[in-house]
Amino acid sequence: MNIQPNGAPLLTQDTLRPDCSNCFALCCTAFGFTRSADFAIDKPPATECPNLAYDFSCTIHSRLRARGFRGCTVFDCFGAGQSVSQILFGGISWREDPESQPAMFGAFRVVKQLHEMLWHLAEAHRRTYSPDTAADVQHLRVTLEEAAASGSQAVLELDVEALHHSTAQLLGAVSEEVRAGYFTDDGGPVTGLRPGADLAGAGLRGERLCGADLRNAVLIGADFRGTDLTAVDLLGADLRDARLDDADLAGALFLTQAQAASARGNGGTRLPSVLARPGHWTD
Template identity: 60%
Template sequence: MTTTATLRPDCSKCFALCCTALGFTRSADFAIDKPAASACPNLAEDFSCAIHQRLRPRGFRGCTVFDCFGAGQLVSQHTFGGTSWRQNPASASAMFDVFKRVRQLHEMLWYLEEARRRTFDPGLASTAAHLAEQLAAIAQGDAATVLGADVETHHWQVRNLLMEVSEEVRASYGAEGHQTHDGGLQPGADLMGADLANRRLCGADLRGSYLIGANLAGSDLAAADLLGADLRGANLAGADLAKALYLTQPQVNAAEGDGRTLLPPELTRPDHWLRQPGTRVPG
């Protein structure tokens, strides 16, 4: 059975697939251009990052935001049997493609596990568990199984379930009445730089919203749907996200918080929040 523990990255068991399979463009998040399917120049021979402790000051903030949802170690140790792309260069292309696909599957598994836990409807919980079993079976299959899967169909099925659970959970917190001077809190809203500090945002539907640089300090986001919301640079100081819906580690990593910010128990407080690595925040 897939749990949130198996959906967390373990870089010690991965062949640095995020540093090789994925490409990035020079920007505020990355100091250089790097094509996909090529090793980052900061990659050491043992697959560790030579500047891991200095990524942000060296201009690689994007690396500190990324999370593979445990896909790296599964593909490295299970799918390809512990033989790295350096040991077998002919496997590199397939390994990188499988990694990208498994990451998508694992991200969906993360959301399904939360939906299963949060729903009040036994039928929806059963559907979430069934979908999770299907996706886990694909992710744990061989390379051909992973690459041959119809991921788009699974995305559609998972999305519909997540929305149904969201409506149910948000309604239990009173989802109506959320208004801002920017036209209201709604899916996909442009809330970049918005001042939403010290607000009761319980049950708000912020799915896919642009909250880049928004001020959410001191706000209560219990049951707020944050699926796909862009939280880059958002101020979460003192905010309560312990019961936020569909919040992920990459979103938290991209935001700014402090010692008072409350997160779900399955998420970790980022290093750049001036806390010790690995500190967990109670839910």
């Protein structure tokens, strides 16, 4: 069952979503960004974005892309913002307690990573065929949830690298399970499809890709129009401006809302049920 030892339900992908109304605009303050195609200005870390209102809302929220802040529209904290704001810091903002800023911003950076791991582990638990792997995934989910709620100081002292390693091993095992059923009779996917591959601008329209491992691949501007991406491992893949018109990603592995939002799709693009169709996609 998807419960913790204390009887509380484990976080699911449906609960690992941002709730900006209960966050102290941590994504607009903790992280910095550099002027680029994604951001119109430079902003150092741990400083307020000039577009931030006093009530922690964004003054140009409805015009972010038009104003050159595309990067803001694809960011996803996986619910870390409200968790840090309301649970770790008891609903007291960094404006009310300026001395809390370093700890709050630091905790947000860590909890965002923990929640992203939890997002992927929730999918892994749902998709694994192995009872032993499912038990390992369940145990790690409990560990990460307890760590994320352990208090601001404890969060800052976590060995996040070790937790990333454990998560990566389990996600890799589940990926292999799911992808193993493809290309067993008539060969593998297109040559060059491998973890970390640089496929920026690649023309992959109509290729047989089901079951390919594209973990951490560079897929910027790649053409996947009309392509079936079932069981393709997209963990950490860079999908910025990838063309997904009429592509089928409903069964893709480890796809996030941020990845979908960074790509280009249309009304015919199929996404996993836990993801929303980005508002900027065309019809």
